[in-house]
Amino acid sequence: MNSPKMCLVLFLVPCLLVLTALAEAQDGTLRRIRVPILMYHYVSPLPQDADTLRVGLTVRPAVFRDQLAWLREAGYSSISLDQLYGALNEGDPLPPKPVILTFDDGHVGHFSIVMPLLQEAGFVGTFFIISERVDARDPLHLGREQLVAMAAQGMHIESHSRSHRDLRGLDRDLLVYELLGSRESLEAWTGVAPGVIAWPFGYHDELARQVARETGYRMALGTRAGVWQDSTGLFDLARIRVNRNLTLQNLEALLRADWLEEREAS
Template sequence: MKKFLLMALTCLLLSIPCAAKAATNVKVPVLLYHVVSTNPDPSNLYQYNLTEFKKDMAYLNANGYTTLSIDQYYNILNKTIPMPNKPILLTFDDCTEDFYTNVYPVLRQYNMKATEFVITDFIDTSWHLTSNEIKTVFNNGIDIENHTTHHLDLTTLNYNQKFSAINDATAKIQAITKKTPVYCAYPYGTYDAATVSILKNLGYKAGFSVSNTLSTDSDNKYGLPRICILNGDSFDTFKSKVSIGH
């Protein structure tokens, strides 16, 4: 009872639509973008056009979507915080430099939250984010989380290699942001039981895979689905992916 009153009061104070108390059916789209470029290679599915990206974000903004921090997303799935109107998690993988030059200004324009999953061995190398850029975006509301040290398929590595791929990346992110990452995106979306056990042992709350479905409160937290937004997707496809996952 106390919990309900507190939630109602919080909703009132924050003017959040009180969908939270009815959040029996939590469904949240988690979008996954890679490179966002002014001149994408038409044959590369993972290079998305900046013009299309701007249209996508304008659509989410105009249609009342609430972009989430990754902790908010996790807490919504666990039903420990109220669910805002049309929640959505935006994620970006591989820490390519376009995140800073192309994506981040658009996110700032709409005051949107997002998560960047970084490959730590690539930080401060050509075509990738620098440590300083990561610090800047992190200090402005972008979550920085783990995409391993080198982006090898975790299922092809032995236990010690898997452990280092995750643990060394944890340390590097911690050194840059001063915050310990607790969410991991599996390279290529692939993982196995040993990967999950390593994540749990290191205090990770969740792991993200790739799938064409919305995430729900009943999903396995170490196999959360993300929806890839791909080069060649029409605007209708984008809207459909946001609303039903494919």
């Protein structure tokens, strides 16, 4: 029998696991906070030639307005990802029913439709931008002037990589190109360096997370479904996908739900 050694191993392994987890939180405290992060793509009328993907990812402006009115009525306050970071890392206080409203891919409707509706409801939004599409001056996507105007009006502009490619399996140079490249462009345009990246399609691997840390990001969002955020999971925060057919009852149920982790890709 080797029981003293076995006891030591049984004692040390959980200690090491706890210490590894603690290393993530700045003040050494593990925190798990219930902060739903809603994920939108298109908020616009449907074009005539919309394909299935576009149909599925589109929320009509009237429906979006109703969702915001419902959130307001139900007592939710929109917060920024910076506030979530402070809460997870330092224990900073948050309003009673915090929610984060995020919009992926930098569609032009985020300026012309989403921002005015957010302002009407008294909310702020966080917008994840693909910097190459801004450079390309694609009229379907936000331009520099619009990003500057949105930032000036208190909206949060963050990174969705440079080209929106799947970042898994890329070498370090390509990851730096994607992650630092978009960060520097956005900083040059808005004057604020993004601290958060939304992984394209929700995909990431260990090297992508490492290079994101090295290039100045302090949090990342995927498409993992959930409402709980954890100080040990800052590079894979959970979100709630808002799709075309989501009713207010569905949204309320999702905000109330405490489901376990579940993978899904966009």
